[in-house]
Amino acid sequence: MSDFQIAITSLAGLASLLRRSLSYVSCVFLFPSAILTLSLTKFFASMNRKTDFLVVGSGIGGLSFALKVADYGKVILITKSALDDTNTAYAQGGIAAVTYSPDNTEKHVNDTLICGAGLCNEEVVRMVVTEAPEQIKELIRWGAKFDRNPDGQYDLAKEGGHSEHRILHHKDNTGAEIERALIRQVKANKNIEILENFFALELLTQHPLG
Ligand SMILES: Cc1cc2nc3c(=O)[nH]c(=O)nc-3n(C[C@H](O)[C@H](O)[C@H](O)COP(=O)(O)OP(=O)(O)OC[C@H]3O[C@@H](n4cnc5c(N)ncnc54)[C@H](O)[C@@H]3O)c2cc1C
Numbered sequence: 001m002s003d004f005q006i007a008i009t010s011l012a013g014l015a016s017l018l019r020r021s022l023s024y025v026s027c028v029f030l031f032p033s034a035i036l037t038l039s040l041t042k043f044f045a046s047m048n049r050k051t052d053f054l055v056v057g058s059g060i061g062g063l064s065f066a067l068k069v070a071d072y073g074k075v076i077l078i079t080k081s082a083l084d085d086t087n088t089a090y091a092q093g094g095i096a097a098v099t100y101s102p103d104n105t106e107k108h109v110n111d112t113l114i115c116g117a118g119l120c121n122e123e124v125v126r127m128v129v130t131e132a133p134e135q136i137k138e139l140i141r142w143g144a145k146f147d148r149n150p151d152g153q154y155d156l157a158k159e160g161g162h163s164e165h166r167i168l169h170h171k172d173n174t175g176a177e178i179e180r181a182l183i184r185q186v187k188a189n190k191n192i193e194i195l196e197n198f199f200a201l202e203l204l205t206q207h208p209l210g
Helices: 012-020 040-045 060-069 105-115 122-141 174-188
Strands: 002-008 025-029 048-051 053-056 075-079 192-196 198-203
Touching: 048 075, 053 060, 060 075, 060 174, 075 198, 105 122, 122 174, 174 192
Parallel strands: 002 025, 053 075, 075 192
Antiparallel strands: 002 048, 025 198
């Protein structure tokens, strides 16, 4: 289990003291007036924490990672503002993935490389495009709903750069729907503790990079 510690913005001396003694991750506890009444005992008790996984961020990346690793240990998920205040919740159009023929992985890879105008790393494009259908299935298992046609098939949109219909969407608020489903799962998971209004400042690793 790793330690992380929490510093408080409005007590500059305490914050710098804590920052100097950090072991893994330094966070600033933002201090909205509504939380000023938090008892000092409770606050100080929460300054030194141990967890198996510390996840920073509550968008699709952070929430889905937290759900995956919660099977292997305790997770603390911090986010700098409210849980659902993320870019994910604002995303509208939808998510691209190969779900039906005549679409296939090679077409999706080619479309992406063409749009990337030579700037894409093909290996990464291939990995993302190949894994996308399984990741979509996982979102659906977690409760995210995507619109379907009357015949039951997904109502796939076709956006710029795509040669096939492959955009899954939920009305015009796909991101909000994904955020809703993931937050529901995360809140129901006993291995995940959520800390809102906590700001990660710096990540100290055990070994120097490079
Ligand atoms: C208006 C809009 C429309 C979009 N439409 C689409 C679309 O149609 N299709 C598509 O695929 N993509 C779309 N995107 C892009 C998509 O939303 C993002 O790529 C995706 O949501 C990123 O997810 P994420 O989990 O990586 O980050 P985010 O959802 O941005 O989450 C980041 C999280 O990290 C937290 N955080 C950041 N810094 C700190 C810190 N220092 N300490 C603590 N917490 C921190 C934030 O509070 C937040 O919880 C759109 C984006 C926007 C804004």
